[in-house]
Amino acid sequence: xxxxxxxxxxxxxxxxxxxENSATFPSSEKQKTLLRMLAQELKDIKVPEVQVDKCGYVMxxxxxxxxxxxxxxxxxxxVDTSPDMPGADVKPQIIEKYEGKDIALNKERNxxxxxxxxxxxxxxxxxxxxxxxxxxxxGADDKAGVAEIMCAVERLMQHPEVxxxxxxxxxxxxxxxxxxxxxxxVKKFGATYAYTMDGGRIGELEYENFNAASxxxxxxxxxxxxxxxxxxxxxxxxxxxxxxALLPSGERPEHTDGYEGFYHLVHVAGEVEKASMQYIIRDHxxxxxxxxxxxxxxxxxxxNAKYGAGTITLELKDxxxxxxxxxxxxxxxxxxxxxxxxxxxxxxxxxxxxxGTDGSKLSYMGLPCPNIFAGGHNFHGKYEFVPLQSMEKxxxxxxxxxxxxxxx
Numbered sequence: 336x337x338x339x340x341x342x343x344x345x346x347x348x349x350x351x352x353x354x355e356n357s358a359t360f361p362s363s364e365k366q367k368t369l370l371r372m373l374a375q376e377l378k379d380i381k382v383p384e385v386q387v388d389k390c391g392y393v394m395x396x397x398x399x400x401x402x403x404x405x406x407x408x409x410x411x412x413x414v415d416t417s418p419d420m421p422g423a424d425v426k427p428q429i430i431e432k433y434e435g436k437d438i439a440l441n442k443e444r445n446x447x448x449x450x451x452x453x454x455x456x457x458x459x460x461x462x463x464x465x466x467x468x469x470x471x472x473x474g475a476d477d478k479a480g481v482a483e484i485m486c487a488v489e490r491l492m493q494h495p496e497v498x499x500x501x502x503x504x505x506x507x508x509x510x511x512x513x514x515x516x517x518x519x520x521v522k523k524f525g526a527t528y529a530y531t532m533d534g535g536r537i538g539e540l541e542y543e544n545f546n547a548a549s550x551x552x553x554x555x556x557x558x559x560x561x562x563x564x565x566x567x568x569x570x571x572x573x574x575x576x577x578x579x580a581l582l583p584s585g586e587r588p589e590h591t592d593g594y595e596g597f598y599h600l601v602h603v604a605g606e607v608e609k610a611s612m613q614y615i616i617r618d619h620x621x622x623x624x625x626x627x628x629x630x631x632x633x634x635x636x637x638x639n640a641k642y643g644a645g646t647i648t649l650e651l652k653d654x655x656x657x658x659x660x661x662x663x664x665x666x667x668x669x670x671x672x673x674x675x676x677x678x679x680x681x682x683x684x685x686x687x688x689x690x691g692t693d694g695s696k697l698s699y700m701g702l703p704c705p706n707i708f709a710g711g712h713n714f715h716g717k718y719e720f721v722p723l724q725s726m727e728k729x730x731x732x733x734x735x736x737x738x739x740x741x742x743x
Contacts (some may be wrong), residue, residue: 338489339726343465343482344427345558346372346414348475351622352422353415360390360518361415361508367391369414373506376475376485380492390518393506396525397491397499401741405500410487410702411528411693412480412533413510417715420472427473430464438719441469448718455536455712456720460500463723469716473719475711479726480532481506483709487733497739499732501525507693511545512652515693521702528668530736531694534555536684537725538676542662542669542705543697545596545617545623547654550631552578555646558608569642571610575603578612578647581634594619594687596627619657619687655691661698661704669705675735682730684708707732 347535349369370391377385377395399405416422429651430438435457437587438448445470450456456464467484484504486632491497503526507515508534509622534541556571581599596618603612616631618624628651635649662669673683694704710725 339482339486339730340723342485343475343479343721343726346478346481347425347427350423350425351415351416351474353509353722355418355512360514360628362512362514363415366508370506370508371483373414377426377504380489382488388520391508392519392523393504393637395488395504397488397504399500400495401500403500404742406527407501407503407525408737409455409503409505409524409529409702409704410484411426411505411531411697412484413477413507413693415508415510415511415515415718416472416478416480417472418653419715420717421470422472422474424472425471426468428468429465430466430492433459433462433535435460436447438464438466440467443471446717448720452691453713453718459722459724464534464720465723466720467717469717472714472716473711473721475709475719475721476714477510477533477709478709479721479729480709481534483726483729484734485735486730490730490734497738499737500582500740502737503529505529512695513691514697516560516700519693519697519700521697521700524702526671526702528665529694529697529702529704530668531692531697531704531706532709532733533694534688534706534730535710535714536712537708537710537722537728538682538684539708540672540676540683540685540705541671541688541692542685543619543659544628544655544657544691544706545619545689546621546656547691548616548624548628549652549654550614550616550628551650552612552614552635552650553648554578554612555608555648556608556610556670558606568607569646570607571605573644574638574646574648575610575612577604578638581637582630592689596620596623598627598631608718617689621657642714655695656699658695658698658704662703664704668703671736671739672705672707672732674741675732678735679728679731681732
């Protein structure tokens, strides 16, 4: 366990926060620092084929050491962390033999990881937890996955007697802002099937995810001196509130679960004269997803009819789709992952992702790619934590998948 912990601590020390407002790829140059580090570490342990392309993608390949025609299997994780919370100067805290009590993340700021609020903590009594210090995220999404893949590769290189087919390793930037595999060369990667190590709690196995779209809204108001504004002023800020009220209030993230979709307002800014809003739209069902986009358009049209054409400008953009359609014809790879977990003593928890992964886009690019747990909890915030034993089990699952592919 020490190996995967040390790798994880090393990787979270590098600030790799992606930037959704950037037009470059990767969206932040600092992501390349970790990507280059990973490439060098792979070379240092004698992985024979390692490269970093101009987009920052790290691709590596360990050639097969068996004669049978075994499908090449890939393992992929992303290096960037979410823009939702500071990701620089991460100071992990290590809680050994967790006792099942509240954890004081930051006494000065009275920030507590409490059992009452996060009862899943009790599933890890006696284990080693890695937490934040309450001022940043941790970065287990997805540096836990990165560390797990690197640890599995290192063990393979230390034990050349282990039989395996071609193994492909990929590390990507910008997953958190939905651009992670926009320039990923699936053919060059060389895998027939792959797994993203980007899930949450131990046992998670996912081959369904949201259909996803973004909605960017610009509201043009009319700013008139408030003393003379009657029948003239159009306050863009009030229109933003009015538009949001047109959407069903029960279909927000805080009121939905399972297969239920939502509208999520993620940003509002502006003044009387002009305002902007950003939503994300999600649904597992494709027909319901299209209906949600139509409802958003209808809201914009209604306000334009009320206040005048051009008052509301709506830009809808699809981001990714449910990978189930692409994975279902290859369900044996889901079954192989379940078997690999069971051999590691892990109970598979198969359920839809209420989000997305690089694997959703990769599946539509011709690389069926379910998602496997990396072990973390409470991603994107100061309450994030990861049990060390969950990371170690993820390493074991990777090695079990490799062994199973070699037998088939």
